Amino acid sequence: MKNKRSIRENYILILAHWERRLRLGSGLILVAFVVPHLTNHALGIFSFEAMEALRDWLALVWRSTAGTVLLYGAMASHFALALYSLFRRTTLRMPAWEATQLILGLAIIPLLAFHAIFNRMVWELTTTEVDYHLVIATIWYTDFETWRIILLVLVVWVHLAIGLHFWGRVNAHYPKFLPFLYAIAVLLPVLALLGFIRSGLNPAYSGGEKYVDQMLNSPSNAELQFILSLEPVTLWTFLVLLLGVLLAREVNRIYARRHGVFRLQHAGGNSISVPVGRSILEAVRAAGIPHASVCGGRARCTTCRVRISWGLDRLPPSGQLEAAALKRINAQPNVRLACQTRPQSDVTITPLVPANASPEAAYKAGGLSGSEQKIVAMFVDLRDSTALGQSRMPYDVIFILNQFFAELAEALSATRGHYAHFAGDGLLALYGLEGEFQQGCRDVLAGAAEMLDRLELLNKRLNHELDEPLRIGIGIHSGEAIVGTMGPPKAPTLSAIGDNINIAARLEAKTKVFKCNIIVSSDTVRHAGLIPDPTMEHKVAVRGRKGEITVLALDSVNDIPGFHQLNRLKIV
DSSP: OHHHHHHHHHHHHHHHHHHHHHHHHHHHHHHHHHHHHHHHHHGGGTOHHHHHHHHHHHHHHHTSHHHHHHHHHHHHHHHHHHHHHHHHOSOOOOOHHHHHHHHHHHHHHHHHHHHHHHHHHHHHHSSOOOOHHHHHHHHTSSHHHHHHHHHHHHHHHHHHHHHHHHHHTTSTTHHHHHHHHHHHHHHHHHHHHHHHHHHHTOGGGTTHHHHHHHHHTOTTOHHHHHHHHHHHHHHHHHHHHHHHHHHHHHHHHHHHHHTOEEEEEETTSOEEEEETTOOHHHHHHHTTOOOOOTTSSSSSSOTTEEEEEEOGGGSOOOOHHHHHHHHHTTOOTTEEETTTOOOSSOEEEEESSOTTOOGGGGGSGGGTEEEEEEEEEEEEEETTGGGGGSSSOHHHHHHHHHHHHHHHHHHHHHTTOEEEEEETTEEEEEEOSSSOHHHHHHHHHHHHHHHHHHHHHHHHHTTTTOSSOOOEEEEEEEEEEEEEEESOTTSOEEEEESHHHHHHHHHHHHHHHHTOSEEEEHHHHHHTTOOOOGGGEEEEEOTTSSSEEEEEEESOGGGSTTGGGSOHHHHO
16 A cells, blocks of 8 residues: 555656646747737737738748647647646635636637637638638627637636736746736737727728628538537537546545545644645645645745644655755755645644745745744733723723733843734743743743733732723743744734744633633743642643643742742843
8 A cells, every 4th residue: 555655646746747847838838829919919900911910920930830739739738737737626725816717727718719710720721811801800700709709818818917927926036027017917908909899990801791601601611611510529528528527526536535534733723634635735725724825836936835743754755846945945854835745644734934925935935034943932911801991992991001011011121032923912922032942931931920020010000090900811832933024024023933832822821721820831941940840730732732731820930949049130
């Protein structure tokens, strides 16, 4: 079984490698055809002669044997890859732009069939000269065909523009060209459609419809009748292929589910049962969990990367595309691309880039300018904050909260803490960003004591303003985390993400269960150089983490044996 899986994995990796190159190559060939083609149509604004002049040059390329093979080979390859992409998807949950790209790509075939078959086959099989008089005549022959061509232009162009945009935006230089590209994206299809309209109104076109009508209804033209019969054959073939792929996809999905599942533990707390063969990115999308993927899962942007907290040794090895992408950002050994990693057994992951990541995150290490290091995280939350606003004016509530946060900030400043962000009525603080990790563990305990002392003084100062004294819950945990600048481009802040940050938040929530002020992991206390009293320790289960964590539930850090003996001058 292991050997069979290995063969299948190698097949998937090799196929993904060549799929990417074939998709890009065929796409660029089609771009090279569509852009000059629409430009040619836009010349209809001026005259048939201008259109014919450029058409003659384009025909030298695309009607040559090499050009024909290249163009139709690219069309067939791109369509086949679209069907394969649809088949391979184990879930139809995807970002809106990916869904739009897929739907528009599939819609091109029924829209293009008559236009492409008629113009090409008439030129190949009959003696009729295919010039723009004939092309425009067929476009304006019926209202249905006119609107189909207009829709075709829009569908092809939007599909092309989306593809180029999401291919190019992972490049650091792409934003420089955006104004120019936006102008082309708007102007070219508009001018092409205006060329259609202007050509149809051109006096030189007079009689075109009659000419086409006579040609189409000629009983003696066997070649033409054969050409016209190709459109329904093409449409039925397309429909059969599409339905066949959808059916095969469903059969494959059922087969995969019956032949093994694995459990994916997400840092956000979600535990997902996933069929073997599904990528991590597909798994989280199917579960409705937002996850960054700027390039759409093609191993180009690396924004989908995750840290493997558990199960790394049992993951399939990185393929060529994934390995190259991870090497480009100097990723740690336990970092993998969610779009390329297909676990065979249980795995625990932590996303390393925010779900709403911008394209800039594609060429930044981790989506942030930082690295992995051992730190101490402290979550602080104000208890019953909603009660403050029940009988007070908004500005009174703001007045109290501002003083509260000012005191927390002073406590952090006094103990070498760094606030990562305020969130509502709480904050995330980080210790140990500079200096030794052990000192950070000592500082965080001092910080918790300082906060409680300052809160007591604040309650005395606001005694006449408060119905009940302000109370807080503090959760403290330490360990590895990704630390760096993150957030909006214009307002980045130094913060941290990772399992250990989430655990600190979960511990803070446990203070409500234990009815205490502080819950600190025993490991953090030991790293500070103190020995916890075993009788004070508790085993707690934390959402998002396997197994239990040993913690101390405290009203004051002075309850920790030996804390009062530490030299506060050395700590602070």
